[in-house]
Amino acid sequence: GEATVDPYVASNANAGATPFTGDAMVKAFHGQDGINRVVDGMVTLAYADPVIGEIFTSHDKVRLKRTLVEQFCYILNAGCVYSGRDMASSHKDLGVQRKDMNRLVELLQQAMRAEKIDFQAQNRFLSKLAPMHHDVVGR
Numbered sequence: 001g002e003a004t005v006d007p008y009v010a011s012n013a014n015a016g017a018t019p020f021t022g023d024a025m026v027k028a029f030h031g032q033d034g035i036n037r038v039v040d041g042m043v044t045l046a047y048a049d050p051v052i053g054e055i056f057t058s059h060d061k062v063r064l065k066r067t068l069v070e071q072f073c074y075i076l077n078a079g080c081v082y083s084g085r086d087m088a089s090s091h092k093d094l095g096v097q098r099k100d101m102n103r104l105v106e107l108l109q110q111a112m113r114a115e116k117i118d119f120q121a122q123n124r125f126l127s128k129l130a131p132m133h134h135d136v137v138g139r
Ligand code: HEM
Pocket: 052, 055, 056, 059, 060, 063, 064, 067, 068, 071, 083, 084, 085, 086, 090, 091, 094, 096, 100, 101, 102, 104, 129, 130, 132, 133, 136
């Protein structure tokens, strides 16, 4: 099941990036099914990772997968609403460092490669996520 969290106001703005327009990106990611597989792959790798796994293991994987799928799907313009928390609230107190962010990006790349996402589309998506390090990495 999914753990409950403190109340917050849901908004697509919480996703932390302006979505792509048109359907090129959703096609490149093989639709919502492909997005689900990419998130599943990334989350599985992250929980099992020797470097960053420890940051994840005490947190609810069910909610994380659901909200990550919504966030990726929203940003890729694949027809979803993001119902999760904003990136600053989601990551405060986790103690995420820049190297952890870099590691998660590597795992996302691994998951996208496994789904055979076009390389240019991978990089276009990563460039939407990169500025979020300001909110994700603790200071
Ligand atoms: C651009 C990079 C990142 C994005 C887009 C992202 C996205 C998200 C989203 C959507 C959530 C769920 C929000 C919610 O529950 O309402 C979340 C939570 C979480 N993220 Fe990230 N994240 C990023 C980077 C990281 C990094 C680098 C780490 C650690 C290495 C991390 C660890 C976590 C953990 C442990 C949670 C669960 C927090 C909780 O249960 O309270 N995230 N993230």
